[in-house]
Amino acid sequence: MDLSFESTTLDIPAIRRDFPILERETAPGVQLVYLDNAATSQKPVQVIESMDFYYRQMNANIHRGIHCLAEEATVAYEDARKKIASFIGAESWRQIVFTRNTTESLNLLAYSWGRANLKAGDRILLTEMEHHSNIVPWQMLASEVGVTLDFVTLTDQGKLDQESYATLLEREPKLVSFTQMSNMLGTITPVAEMTEQAHRAGAVVIIDAAQSVPHMPVDVQELGVDFMVFSAHKMLGPTGIGILYGRKELLQEMPPFLGGGDMIKRVQLGGFTMNDLPYKFEAGTPAIAEGIGFGEAVDYLANLGMEAVHQYEQALTAYALERLEEVPGIQVYGPEAEDKGGVLSFIYDDIHTHDVAHILDSFGIAIRAGHHCAQPAHQHFDIDATSRASFYIYNVKEEVDQLIEGLYKVKEIFG
Amino acid sequence: MDDFYRELIIDRYKNPQMRGELDPHDYSYEDDNPLCGDEIRIDLRVDDDSRITEAAFTGKGCAISLASADLLVESIVGKTLDEIKTLSKDDIIEMLGIELGPVRLKCALLSLKVLKAGVYGLDELEEELMI
Numbered sequence: 001m002d003l004s005f006e007s008t009t010l011d012i013p014a015i016r017r018d019f020p021i022l023e024r025e026t027a028p029g030v031q032l033v034y035l036d037n038a039a040t041s042q043k044p045v046q047v048i049e050s051m052d053f054y055y056r057q058m059n060a061n062i063h064r065g066i067h068c069l070a071e072e073a074t075v076a077y078e079d080a081r082k083k084i085a086s087f088i089g090a091e092s093w094r095q096i097v098f099t100r101n102t103t104e105s106l107n108l109l110a111y112s113w114g115r116a117n118l119k120a121g122d123r124i125l126l127t128e129m130e131h132h133s134n135i136v137p138w139q140m141l142a143s144e145v146g147v148t149l150d151f152v153t154l155t156d157q158g159k160l161d162q163e164s165y166a167t168l169l170e171r172e173p174k175l176v177s178f179t180q181m182s183n184m185l186g187t188i189t190p191v192a193e194m195t196e197q198a199h200r201a202g203a204v205v206i207i208d209a210a211q212s213v214p215h216m217p218v219d220v221q222e223l224g225v226d227f228m229v230f231s232a233h234k235m236l237g238p239t240g241i242g243i244l245y246g247r248k249e250l251l252q253e254m255p256p257f258l259g260g261g262d263m264i265k266r267v268q269l270g271g272f273t274m275n276d277l278p279y280k281f282e283a284g285t286p287a288i289a290e291g292i293g294f295g296e297a298v299d300y301l302a303n304l305g306m307e308a309v310h311q312y313e314q315a316l317t318a319y320a321l322e323r324l325e326e327v328p329g330i331q332v333y334g335p336e337a338e339d340k341g342g343v344l345s346f347i348y349d350d351i352h353t354h355d356v357a358h359i360l361d362s363f364g365i366a367i368r369a370g371h372h373c374a375q376p377a378h379q380h381f382d383i384d385a386t387s388r389a390s391f392y393i394y395n396v397k398e399e400v401d402q403l404i405e406g407l408y409k410v411k412e413i414f415g
Numbered sequence: 416m417d418d419f420y421r422e423l424i425i426d427r428y429k430n431p432q433m434r435g436e437l438d439p440h441d442y443s444y445e446d447d448n449p450l451c452g453d454e455i456r457i458d459l460r461v462d463d464d465s466r467i468t469e470a471a472f473t474g475k476g477c478a479i480s481l482a483s484a485d486l487l488v489e490s491i492v493g494k495t496l497d498e499i500k501t502l503s504k505d506d507i508i509e510m511l512g513i514e515l516g517p518v519r520l521k522c523a524l525l526s527l528k529v530l531k532a533g534v535y536g537l538d539e540l541e542e543e544l545m546i
């Protein structure tokens with residue numbers, strides 16, 4: 001990977017102009033520097049306007065209507081599904097289930113696939129770097145069904161310990177579920193290799209792609225995964241909509257999640273016939289405007305090209321790591337720039353992360369403070385919390401410089 | 416930015432006046448803010464009239480939570496337990512002298528929560544102190 005800014009093919013100033021929020025001030029004369037992208041990204045005008053257009057011109061319920069508006073809305077919503085399918089290399093749009101977010105997708109899997117396929121004594125293999133949303137649904141299942149959870153440990157560098165992985169696979173888990181990019185350490189995990197190993201051990205594989213699909217090329221067929229989950233709001237899209245991708249055979253065998261309208265073909269008092277994929281998992285009126293906005297976000301990213309997005313963000317990350325290392329008292333967690341996405345979690349001497357984030361905020365710099373819903377990963381390194389700066393395509397070198405300056409000011413106040 | 420972190424807060428954070436433990440004590444209570452892991456413990460000694468004669472705190476946390484603990488604990492010496500009951504969010508904000516968003520407010524109120532829960536029990540806590 002080429003880590004220089006010069007080789008980017010992206011027109012960053014043009015990209016920045018697409019994001020109106022970047023112009024705002026957080027206090028008089030203090031311009032926003034948004035470095036909390038791992039939590040949620042900002043939205044380009046194209047996405048905002050597509051949703052506005054839906055409400056002004058198309059608003060109707062989808063799938064059932066005969067009238068003009070209902071038809072247009074249905075087409076726009078279903079087009080979005082097709083764009084998303086092609087964005088991640090799925091064979092068919094029928095493998096793309098709309099949910100509320102990554103968390104709901106994982107809960108759907110635990111509820112539906114988990115209850116149908118796991119029994120007492122079975123094992124699930126997770127990792128210590130998972131987001132709480134890829135831990136808690138399985139803990140709930142564990143206490144209900146009596147399955148046992150194992151966790152792949154981390155290396156000092158914050159990568160998955162592949163020896164630990166191989167050893168735990170020998171316990172023959174039925175399910176392996178892990179993240180493609182850690183939201184604390186930024187670590188990009190070797191999904192293709194690990195999936196192949198898991199399949200050889202007889203396990204089904206779920207990939208939490210909440211941090212990876214927004215920032216790098218991801219192809220579900222190349223990776224060979226069984227399920228993949230992610231959220232629109234971390235990839236320029238709106239909140240309230242996410243994706244569950246699954247292999248067709250697996251989705252077909254799974255019992256439904258929520259019951260109601262849209263997920264049925266017909267209903268009689270004595271029972272119901274289930275709808276086809278993906279509607280079987282989509283009970284009730286969905287987030288229509290959000291679906292349309294999500295389609296627009298995927299168009300935006302596809303136009304830039306995910307290779308280019310990844311290259312630029314790695315250049316930014318490499319630069320930020322270098323600059324952070326200059327600051328006395330900063331310790332960054334996670335691997336080198338080559339092996340990570342644009343997520344930098346650090347501690348700053350013994351200054352509390354709230355204080356770091358609060359002082360930076362007074363300069364308009366938005367970072368995250370806390371455990372970032374990844375407490376086990378923090379526990380691994382024996383820390384409570386970190387400060388986290390995370391990047392996206394509209395961030396620039398100068399903003400990294402402002403972050404560094406801000407950090408020196410924090411030191412002046414607390415030094 | 417000095418508006419955000421008044422000198423008083425930084426000073427109390429770096430040089431707390433009321434840090435310590437009381438052994439023996441009449442009241443002692445400890446709690447944390449699960450959002451950020453901050454922990455505060457407050458120890459009290461009271462006389463026969465339920466008046467606080469000595470108070471001290473220990474804990475870990477950010478500047479806001481520790482400075483507010485230090486200021487709160489200092490302010491309650493000489494007060495009766497009944498008077499503690501009337502302390503509110505506004506008293507804490509006034510002591511700190513800064514405006515706080517909802518997240519930082521939780522940091523600031525942790526010590527008041529610990530104090531009131533220690534004296535009157537968790538069940539008696541007002542809604543605004545349910546952190």
Ligand SMILES: Cc1ncc(COP(=O)(O)O)c(C=O)c1O
Nearest residue numbers: 101102103131133183210211231
């Ligand atoms: C790796 C990872 N998984 C899952 C999630 C949960 O995403 P959501 O809150 O959109 O369900 C996040 C978001 O914070 C994440 O970073």
